[in-house]
Amino acid sequence: MEKVNLDNKTILVTGGAGFIGSNLIKRLIADTKGTTIVNIDNMNSYYDVSLKEYRLKELERVVPAGIKYFFVKGDIADKALIDKLFAEYQFDVVVNLAAQAGVRYSIENPDAYIMSNMMGFYNILEACRRSLDYARDDKGDSVISTNVEKSQPYRGVQHLVYASSSSVYGGNKKVPFSTDDRVDNPVSLYAATKKSNELFAHCYSKLYDIPTTGLRFFTVYGPAGRPDMAYFGFTNKLLKGETIKIFNYGNCRRDFTYVDDIVEGIVRVMQGAPERKKGEDGLPIPPYAIYNIGGGQPENLLDFVNILQEELVRAGVLPSDFDFEAHKELVPMQPGDVPTTYADATALERDFGFTPKITLREGLRKFAEWYKEYNNSLG
Numbered sequence: 266m267e268k269v270n271l272d273n274k275t276i277l278v279t280g281g282a283g284f285i286g287s288n289l290i291k292r293l294i295a296d297t298k299g300t301t302i303v304n305i306d307n308m309n310s311y312y313d314v315s316l317k318e319y320r321l322k323e324l325e326r327v328v329p330a331g332i333k334y335f336f337v338k339g340d341i342a343d344k345a346l347i348d349k350l351f352a353e354y355q356f357d358v359v360v361n362l363a364a365q366a367g368v369r370y371s372i373e374n375p376d377a378y379i380m381s382n383m384m385g386f387y388n389i390l391e392a393c394r395r396s397l398d399y400a401r402d403d404k405g406d407s408v409i410s411t412n413v414e415k416s417q418p419y420r421g422v423q424h425l426v427y428a429s430s431s432s433v434y435g436g437n438k439k440v441p442f443s444t445d446d447r448v449d450n451p452v453s454l455y456a457a458t459k460k461s462n463e464l465f466a467h468c469y470s471k472l473y474d475i476p477t478t479g480l481r482f483f484t485v486y487g488p489a490g491r492p493d494m495a496y497f498g499f500t501n502k503l504l505k506g507e508t509i510k511i512f513n514y515g516n517c518r519r520d521f522t523y524v525d526d527i528v529e530g531i532v533r534v535m536q537g538a539p540e541r542k543k544g545e546d547g548l549p550i551p552p553y554a555i556y557n558i559g560g561g562q563p564e565n566l567l568d569f570v571n572i573l574q575e576e577l578v579r580a581g582v583l584p585s586d587f588d589f590e591a592h593k594e595l596v597p598m599q600p601g602d603v604p605t606t607y608a609d610a611t612a613l614e615r616d617f618g619f620t621p622k623i624t625l626r627e628g629l630r631k632f633a634e635w636y637k638e639y640n641n642s643l644g
């Protein structure tokens with residue numbers, strides 16, 4: 266593994282107004298020195314844009330002196346914009362989190378997945394490839410380095426880290442899910458785009474010797490999370506007195522991962538790029554890796570709902586006499602859904618000394634407390 270020190274580096278985070286991206290940037294702002302961070306997000310309205318704006322405001326509040334932080338409202342599917350940003354900033358590390366997320370929405374709006382997840386990711390890969398040309402261009406003719414001063418000669422992108430998903434495991438029966446398992450039976454277009462990202466990354470690692478690491482996240486949750494996900498959507502509905510639908514009659518198991526654990530995993534992985542080596546044929550052995558980041562402790566959906574209920578009452582989001590039973594409906598499985606997700610995260614522990622730690626109760630408590638405050642602030 267090649268160590269990548271994040272201090273004094275220029276880092277691109279895509280999707281940084283999103284749930285995971287904004288938490289990652291907050292952490293990078295707190296823990297790095299002399300860093301330049303660029304956040305690109307198209308602020309799409311897949312879910313309430315005011316939540317994305319809230320996350321951006323929270324970020325701007327915490328930028329100290331010594332960190333340069335730039336937000337660019339733009340689309341990663343816009344090739345000219347991505348090329349311009351890469352030329353202008355000369356990124357050392359790139360974390361691609363921008364994507365059209367969600368399994369069910371890929372049935373209604375497949376175009377969004379092809380544009381963001383396929384075209385967008387391809388643009389990022391191509392720009393990483395060209396960054397190696399800038400690094401080789403010792404005259405610097407093609408480089409407009411207006412925003413960053415490099416203390417050392419530019420070496421191109423040293424590590425591309427990108428979000429994949431547990432959904433690539435589809436309906437695999439063998440648990441826990443290991444990165445050694447075959448994952449060529451996606452059950453949603455979303456999963457197919459994420460698996461394709463892994464294939465594209467492998468190809469760019471092999472052809473151009475670009476170190477890439479794909480991270481398969483397992484159901485990430487926490488404060489200021491995604492309203493389209495069950496814990497947040499259920500809370501919104503219960504508060505309005507509506508009924509929540511529990512799919513597959515509650516016979517689903519999910520490996521939930523609290524957002525701080527995901528961020529810890531990403532930051533550790535960013536600092537350890539797969540090593541660049543040549544094979545016997547003189548060509549690169551692809552500096553390519555894939556890890557699961559998940560707690561490895563799947564919870565039954567009904568247990569999850571019970572804990573959520575208790576924490577919503579504890580935080581004062583719902584009254585203690587709320588009749589939960591009257592607001593629950595057990596319904597069949599939805600197309601695209603999978604019955605179980607269960608991470609084998611031993612490779613992350615082996616290579617980066619980290620396994621997610623935060624329990625579902627602790628995490629849902631933090632979510633419920635945040636929700637109470639956020640909801641009050643909306644008046």
Ligand SMILES: NC(=O)c1ccc[n+]([C@@H]2O[C@H](COP(=O)([O-])OP(=O)(O)OC[C@H]3O[C@@H](n4cnc5c(N)ncnc54)[C@H](O)[C@@H]3O)[C@@H](O)[C@H]2O)c1
Nearest residue numbers: 280283284285306307309340341363364381428482484485
């Ligand atoms: N949250 C989870 O449970 C989970 C699980 C597995 C994988 N992931 C992956 O992790 C990444 C981050 O997920 P999240 O939960 O923070 O989602 P999110 O929707 O909150 O964040 C994604 C952000 O990307 C932006 N975006 C989307 N398409 C874009 C485009 N074409 N150009 C620029 N910006 C664009 C969105 O506006 C959004 O702010 C995604 O790639 C997602 O697929 C998330």
